[in-house]
Amino acid sequence: MEELTMTYEQAVAFLKKYMEENGRKQVEVAAELGVSGGLVSSFLAGTYKTPHAIIPKVQELAKIHEKKAVTPKEPDFVETSVSRTVTNAIAYAHLRGTVAVVYGDAGVGKTFAVREYMKRNSLALGITISPTYASVTGVNELIAEQLGVRERGDRKITREIVAKLRNSGRVLVIDEAQHLTVRALNHLRCVSDESGIGIALVGNEEIYSKLRGSGKADFAQLFSRVGMRKQVLTNSLTAEDIRNIFGPYGLDEGALGLLSGIAHTNYGLRGAVNVFVNTAAVYGKIDKAGIVKVMRDMNIGA
Structure with missing residues (x-):
């Protein structure tokens, strides 16, 4: 059994400071300790009859918190040849009001570059696609949330989205774009056409394959809107x-x-x-x- 080095007073002081600095509620701390919220409340109030049973749990939480505090963080964002390619493509779409596509290997820093562009450009509107949001309805929901659209139904939502984006000088940046269905991609093309804003699609090789459409005529309008396409690979890193x-x-x-x-x-x-x-x-x-x-x-x- 681990030696008990924390007193009751120290345990109470730690929990209060921990909750204040991390914005934790008593019920959340209770879950971390594996006890009930009422128990934490009475422990902090000094009314819990067997505080010595809780102190080891608090002591362990304190040690975990200390380790997390000194655990090295990921390196800060640094501009690389890949990030420049991504941000330049987004900037092109932004300035020209056209569609740009950046596609390639996973893990080369595309998402970090997207976040950096978003951070530096208040007119950039960003969404991340998952399989759940791959459809027209899913895309509309994500964009509507960003723009504060309260309409219901795809048609009304689309109409309001276009109205809010028209002449706004914004750019729509879509990360993990390979998840989009072809119908959703065509929907985004229409949004771009009607609003005049640029759209940057960022994802893996699959997004480019979908846009190209294996040469089928149905994809001609979609592919013809691509004003810039850039591939980034792991060997692009210098x-x-x-x-x-x-x-x-x-x-x-x-x-x-x-x-x-x-x-x-x-x-x-x-x-x-x-x-x-x-x-x-x-x-x-x-x-x-x-x-x-x-x-x-x-x-x-x-």
């Missing part, structure tokens, strides 16, 4: 990109080389970042030996 992302953390050439190798595999930049974070968390530092061990544990080939 050595300079990797150095700019991980270099500020004092990594040597061996460590940088391993992370670069991961980034150029199917794991992509996302895999390299995961290895970076896990190495720091497990070993407290990041060097070639630690990275190799973490890669082995994660079944990532060196």
